[in-house]
Amino acid sequence: MSSGAPTLDLDFELRLGGFTLGPTLSTHSRRVALFGPSGSGKSLTLEVIAGLARPDAGRVRVLGNVLFDASARRDLSPQDRRMGYVPQQYHLFPHMSAAENVRYGLRGRAGSDARVRELLGVVGLAGLERRFPRQLSGGQQQRVAFARALAGDPRLLLLDEPFSALDEVVRIQLRHYLSEMLERIGTPTLLVTHDLVEATMLADTLVVLRRGSVVQVGSGEDLFLRPADAGVADLVGMSNRLHGTVEDVRDDSMWVRWEGRLLRAPGAGYRPGSTVTLGVRPENVLLPPLGAPTDGLVPTTIARTVQEGLSFRLGLTTEAGTALEMLLSQRIYRRYDLRPGQRLGVRLEPHYLWPLAVSEAGRPAGT
Amino acid sequence: MAAHPRPRLHRGRGISLVQVSATVVVLVLLVLPIATLLVRAASPSLLSNLLHPAAVDALRLSLVTTAISMALTLLLGTPVAYLLARQRFAGMRWLDALIDMPIVLPPVVAGVSLLLVFGRRGLLGGLLDDAGIHLAFTTAAVVMAQMFVASPYYIRTMKGGFSAVSERLEAVSWTLGKSRAQTFWRVTLPLALPYLGEGLVLAWARALGEFGATIVFEGSLQGRTRTMPLAIYTALEQDLGSALALSAVLAVTAFALLVSFRFVLSVREVAP
Numbered sequence: 001m002s003s004g005a006p007t008l009d010l011d012f013e014l015r016l017g018g019f020t021l022g023p024t025l026s027t028h029s030r031r032v033a034l035f036g037p038s039g040s041g042k043s044l045t046l047e048v049i050a051g052l053a054r055p056d057a058g059r060v061r062v063l064g065n066v067l068f069d070a071s072a073r074r075d076l077s078p079q080d081r082r083m084g085y086v087p088q089q090y091h092l093f094p095h096m097s098a099a100e101n102v103r104y105g106l107r108g109r110a111g112s113d114a115r116v117r118e119l120l121g122v123v124g125l126a127g128l129e130r131r132f133p134r135q136l137s138g139g140q141q142q143r144v145a146f147a148r149a150l151a152g153d154p155r156l157l158l159l160d161e162p163f164s165a166l167d168e169v170v171r172i173q174l175r176h177y178l179s180e181m182l183e184r185i186g187t188p189t190l191l192v193t194h195d196l197v198e199a200t201m202l203a204d205t206l207v208v209l210r211r212g213s214v215v216q217v218g219s220g221e222d223l224f225l226r227p228a229d230a231g232v233a234d235l236v237g238m239s240n241r242l243h244g245t246v247e248d249v250r251d252d253s254m255w256v257r258w259e260g261r262l263l264r265a266p267g268a269g270y271r272p273g274s275t276v277t278l279g280v281r282p283e284n285v286l287l288p289p290l291g292a293p294t295d296g297l298v299p300t301t302i303a304r305t306v307q308e309g310l311s312f313r314l315g316l317t318t319e320a321g322t323a324l325e326m327l328l329s330q331r332i333y334r335r336y337d338l339r340p341g342q343r344l345g346v347r348l349e350p351h352y353l354w355p356l357a358v359s360e361a362g363r364p365a366g367t
Numbered sequence: 368m369a370a371h372p373r374p375r376l377h378r379g380r381g382i383s384l385v386q387v388s389a390t391v392v393v394l395v396l397l398v399l400p401i402a403t404l405l406v407r408a409a410s411p412s413l414l415s416n417l418l419h420p421a422a423v424d425a426l427r428l429s430l431v432t433t434a435i436s437m438a439l440t441l442l443l444g445t446p447v448a449y450l451l452a453r454q455r456f457a458g459m460r461w462l463d464a465l466i467d468m469p470i471v472l473p474p475v476v477a478g479v480s481l482l483l484v485f486g487r488r489g490l491l492g493g494l495l496d497d498a499g500i501h502l503a504f505t506t507a508a509v510v511m512a513q514m515f516v517a518s519p520y521y522i523r524t525m526k527g528g529f530s531a532v533s534e535r536l537e538a539v540s541w542t543l544g545k546s547r548a549q550t551f552w553r554v555t556l557p558l559a560l561p562y563l564g565e566g567l568v569l570a571w572a573r574a575l576g577e578f579g580a581t582i583v584f585e586g587s588l589q590g591r592t593r594t595m596p597l598a599i600y601t602a603l604e605q606d607l608g609s610a611l612a613l614s615a616v617l618a619v620t621a622f623a624l625l626v627s628f629r630f631v632l633s634v635r636e637v638a639p
Contacts, residue, residue, distance in 0.1 A: 052538050078541040085542040091535050095557050104553070105543045152543055 005064030007156070007188050008032060012058030012068065014048060021045065021212040022058075030188040033203035035196065035223075037235065040209040042192040043088070046158045049190070050085040051078035062156050063188070084154030084187065088161045090145040092133040098144045099129035105151030119147040122185065124177070138166045139174050146178075150185065157182075157189045163198060175201050196220070196236060208232055224281065230356045233279045238354070239325050240285065242278040246270045253350070259320045261298070265353035277356045282313065282327035284352035287336060288345065297345030300324060304340055305333075316344065401618055408615035416612035424590045425598030425613065432506060432594060433574045436513035440570055444522045445563075449551075451522070452529035469519045477515055478583025485511065486584075508585035509592050513574035520573055521566040528562025529555065568628040572621055 006026045013022040021041040034042045047053040049060055051067065054075060060068040062083075067076045078085075092101050102116045120126055123143035133141055142162060149157060162178065163171040179202050182189055193199050199206050200220035208216040208223065216228035227233040230241075244258035246267075254267040256276055265278050288297060300316035303323070307313075312333040316324040326346065328338075338344065416422060451463055469477060484490045485502045495502060502508045532555050540550040556563075578596040585592040587601060595617050602610035 050538075050542050052542070078538065079544045079546060081542070082544075083542055085539060087535055087539060089535075091533065091539045093536065093540075093554055093558075104540070104545070107544045148543065 006061070007063055008049075008190065009059075009061035010045070010049075012048065012055035012060055012070075014044065014053065014055040016044075019212060021048075021055075023207075023209060023212070023214045025207055025214050025217065027205050027207070027217065029203075029205035030186075031182065031191075031203045032189065032205045032207060033191045033193055033199035034207050034209055035193060035199045035235075036209035038194060039211075041212040042194075042209055043160050045209065046085070046160050046190065046192050049081075049156070050083045050158055051076060051081045052085075065155065082152060082155050084149030084152060084157040086142075086145045086149050086157070086159050086162065089165055090133075090141050092141055092144055092148070094133050097130050097132055098125060098136065098140075098147075101133070101144055102147045102151050105148040107152050115151070119151055120144075122150070123147045123181065137170075139170050142166070142174065146181070150187065154187060157187050159189060159191045161192055161194070163193075163195070178202060196223070208235065210235075225352070226354050227279065227356065230277065230279070233354075233356050238279040238281045238356075240280045240282065241356070242280065242322070242348075242353070244276055244278065246272050246274050246276050248272055254355075259298075259318060259322065263348060263353060264350040265355060266351070267355040270355070278353045279356045280348060280353050282325040284349065285316070285324055285326040286347040286349060286352075287326075287328070287332065288347055290336065294345045297347055298324075300344050300346055302338060302340050302342045302344055305338065312338075314338065314344075316346065404611065404618060405615055408611040410608065410611075412608055413612050413615075416606075416609045417616065419609060421589055421593075421598060421602075422609060422613055425593055425595050426616065428506070428509070428590065428593065429575060429595040432509045432513060433571055436510045436517065436574050437567060437571055439510070440514055440518040440521050441563075441567065444518050444566075445525060448522045448525035449529050449555075451526045453534070466519050466522055469516050470523075474516055474577065474579025475583055478512065478580035481508075481512060481515060481580060481584045504585045504588065504592060506591050509581055509594060512580040512584050513577050516577050516580055517570040517574040521570040524562050524566030524569060525559065528559035528566070531562070532558045565628060568624050572624050575617070575620065575624075 006028050007030055008025055008027050010023050010025045013020060015021075019041070021044050023041070023045055034045060036042050044053055048055055049062065049067065055068060055070065057070045058068075059066065059070065059072075062081075066072070066074055067081050068074060093104065096104060098120065099116050102119050103112075106112055106115060117126070117129070120129060123146050125140060125143050125147070128136065128140065131140075133144070136144065142165075146157075163174060166174065175198060182202065189202070191199065191202050193202075204219065206216075206218060206220055206223050207214055208228070210231060216223060216232050218226070223232065223236050224238070227236055227238055233239075242256075242258050242263070244256040244263065246254050247257050247262065248255040249268070249270055249272060252266055252268045253264055254270050254276075256263045256265055256278060258278070263278065267276070270276060288294070298318060300318050303315040303317050305312050305314050308327075310330045312328045312330060314326040314328065316326055318324060324346070328336075417426075447466070451459070451466070472480075482489060482503065484492070485495065485508070486492050487496060487501070487503055489503075492503070502511065536554060536558075537547075537550050540554050541547070545553065576596055577594070578600070581592065581594060582597060582600075587593045587597045589598075593601065595613055599610050599613045599617070602613060
């Protein structure tokens, strides 16, 4: 039924005061997450697709259906778009029971009790038909909102920060539940979130939105390990920066001189002599096995350690004074018996280093 | 998984002397006159006073005219309230303020204004006269005066009611394929219904007591324009007993309205 048309094909512009939302995106993925900092235009993009906000120019296509096209003067009403919109606070109709909320979403097949029961069954709420929204927990309200959105047999589910209204504990349970449910019903999904864990759990394709523009499209691993630029690296927690000079480039690799040593990193197309910034995740600043030889390691001093749940974030300082962050599990941290002031040699692996474009200069096009 | 009930906030112990004495003064000022009125009215001649044709006429006229003016207020005020609650347009603040004017305007001034426009020699009076419509000193004019002074209370309250219904709730309804009209009838209006009741009660109470605008705009003709307040005023000059009886009826009606109003409010607090 998708007949080769992209799930999402966006190329529009919406100006709002000093802010311009102008995402360009075409993807065949059926599980897409819009990820970005608050104020980047994620929710507004969802509203544009749902027909609740009107772009000034461009077009919006979903599975081959033109929902909006400024040049063709086409602008389908929200009623005619068949989008399963689930807003952040769910917005159930408070004066209707769970079943009535779901029935409200049925198109044309009014009074189909069987269908309402089936939908509430799909979301695991059989037996709660007569409850009013205020008598349901946050998670249950969310499921009613899904069932209501599904009742209209939508082309695409639009989920705006589905877990932001829930407690941490409930959130973790519901992520798994939702992931499994979406798989089961098979409706394509566009999810908006500022939570990367959520995005990677519920989507195959992550779209990074920043100040109204798409800056990267890729899998979760693409984003975590190969961010498009320094800004995305910050968003995904790739916090370490190694500023060096390109010495040599061969095939898809380059050798970068950094603090007196040569580091190999991916990066075709860089010119020898140009400066480059390599990023590396704190998880990928590695400890050598206990008792292993120390040659080739980067000597550092532990400046501080901060506990984050069952992980430890170490602040390291190299001999040249560069600050590095390292993330260790509690188990490793205790086994190595690490403490501030101690000297520590760490390993930087070529495939965990990633060149970050700070400016476009010296960076190949299309990388 | 619903939240557990929360205790009332602890406010400290006891009631202060200031609170007690202020309450006593206010009670004397507000309650004593009404209580006295009710006691004095409860004379053996109460029933015969109420059954007097002039009294029956006044009561009937008041009920009929306020019923009509409330129906018209509902019909015309609701769209205006929705417009004020939802649309953003140039001059909205002005429209908002204009609609509130009758609330702050002394009723006599309202009567004079109405006379200037709809009176026989008024701005539109000539036109209406040519069309064979004579408004001043008719029952229709009573309804107009009541709407003039009372409908702003309804519009104001209902505007608050519509504003309290989240616009996003309506937007969700649209994405579910429901038209704007369907959304209004099935989502917006049901959720604003408690406010509708509240607004109507307020407006009705105001219309029922309307005196100043009515006596200026349409005079005091028994059976045509002499509503309860006017009948009481007329009776005061001739027959105190009759005036007391009518006053008591009006006081009891107003009290009943107030209680039902409180009931509506408490329902709203319990409602989702």
